[in-house]
Amino acid sequence: MFIKIKKNLGIYMEHNGLEKRRLVPVTSNFLLNADHIAEASFYTIKERKVRYDLEGHEFELPVNTRVVHVQMTYLYASHNDRAKGQDQVVERQYYKLFFFPENVEPYEEIRGVIESQVANL
Template identity: 60%
Template sequence: MFIKIKKNCGIFMEHNGLEKQHWVPVTSNFLINLDHVAEVSFYTIKEKRTRYDLENHQFDVQPHTRVLHLHMAYTYSTMKENIKGNKGSLVERSYYKLYFLPEEMGQYDELRSKIEEHVLNL
């Protein structure tokens, strides 16, 4: 199953292809294949956080911003051979964090309900 993320709906995205604490607005529609997602988390930010855009302009993420965190399967990972100068390897899985601002128009609830339709609660 695919989920469609719509552009210009008050949604911002962070992923491990960006520098730490940077996020970008979703400016084009895109699809995510849920068959390639290993873990999904839903949570709400409780306190103000600082993030940066691509030009390093600082702005605050407001409380009550909702987050959909998608951790991809191991087939979507990279292998780091050196960790802080030491030999060894680290597998870093790809992830996507979608931030839904408090004034966002219901896409978070729609996505969450569709994902939860495929969850078996025991």
């Protein structure tokens, strides 16, 4: 099953392919394979957070911004050799989707799809 993230819904994204603390607006549709999500978490930002756009301009995430954070399975990981090949760092791909307070409906929809595949015991 795939989760389609649609463009122009006011969703911002952070992922491994970007520099740390960089956010980009979702400007084209993309699919996440729900079968390859290893971990998912949902939370709300309760304090001031500063992020940067691709040009390095600072902007503040509003309080009560909702976040969907998914970590992909180890099939979607990069392996970086450290000093002289003795250590190897495995970094799984992740996606953080940010939904500003006025944009609750897409957040609830995506969260509902992910939670529909969870067995609550």
